[in-house]
Amino acid sequence: MSAPTIDVVTVQTFADAKDAYRQKELRQALYDDGEVIMADVLVNLHGTEHRNRRRVENRSFRRDTFELYERELFPAVTEQTLAPYLRAGSVDLVHLGHELMLNLAALTAGVDRPQETAEETGRLYDYTMLFIEGATLAHSTLDKDERRVAIFAALEEWDREFLTPSIARRRAAIAQLAAGEIAEADLPKDVLTTLLRSEGELDLPHEVIRREVAFLLLAGAHTSATAFVRSIDHILSWVEAHPEDQPKVVGDRLFVQRCIHETVRLNPSSPVGQRWALADVTLKSGLHVPKGGKLVIDLAAVNRDPEVFGPTAEAFDPYRELPPGVGPFGLSFGGGMHVCIGQDLAGGVVPAEDVDPNVHLYGLVAGAVQRLFNAGVRRDPANPPQRDAATARPYWGTYPVLLGPAD
């Protein structure tokens, strides 16, 4: 007996995609193969359960928290991470991107590294790379069942080494706050703390907290790391063709932020969004998805829709002008109920026309990318970058660069 046929409807225009993301009867479908990490995590929830979790987690994603991260915490972590590679004069951007963004994501997720050793960070890095693999199993070219077993084992090991002690420290701090021994400002400002303080509102079992924090770690590290590498790649090519913009790359962070947004538009972290139709859904354009059908949002096409991004939509252009209401990153951060919770943290706030550059939030990727250009980042002519063969997603596998003054 053959399997039942599923109606698959693909969306390729910006207007349809934005409409689809806001439809309440369309449920997340992107992570069906990645349940080992993604079961019951925020982006996989729907309806009231999703709203309740999102409302709680949003407390860790407010503008004042971003200011603390961007102005105080992240610059220090960036310098610490970069220091050995500056001394060496070279680095693989793929590794650096993941190490740097992991360090930042660990702060925001609430995963401590009490030993503060390279070996400890290396273990957290290895776990995170497995979690990334788990969440993106849909696009894996490897044996998925075999990988699920390995990833679940890693999740349990990571829990014992990193998560359980991080939870214990936060529970102790929350108890101290309740006893009046510390002030509110002394509590860690991370999602794990927020989730633990929400007990009574959410009542999440340990296994769900485990997957949620693992997801935040991998999402924060992976999406920003890929944007970091791709942005540097695009900017290097742009400056080769437009050498007059070289001073902006090192001196104008608004320009760098525009480059990040343009990179993210052309390279969404996931090439597609997917939704299951919980009921018959008809978009404003008339496109119909029957109940039980799957909607595929072709983000590569959506973000190159010439009706929105113009006839040069395929090209990287940090000076692109957009119609009102269109984010410069297209729909790479999604939209509607599942819009990326870390969008402003990673990509910064979209600048208004009268933006004050002294108080503007540029996002952690712009800060990290500009730091690399200030360190003289350039391609290594002896080691050209290579694509990652272990996934159908268009990731860089290695991207060797040189740092420091050119000879």
Place this chain on the structure above:
Amino acid sequence: MPYTVAVDKDVCISSGKCVADAPQAFQFDADELAEVVDPSGLSDADKLVIARNCPSGAISIRDDAGNALDVD
């Protein structure tokens, strides 16, 4: 007459963008959902920008004739 602003709390996901961008006009209610408090300091153009920035499409704008404006 200036445009009117409303928040659909059934759609709001508490992203807080409106509250951060225009704290004089929006605040969180007891359920941490956005609500309009005093939009008189916002221009009509500001209202449209804030509505368009709402990721969930929870903010609607009407003109002086009561017509809903396209904020997509």
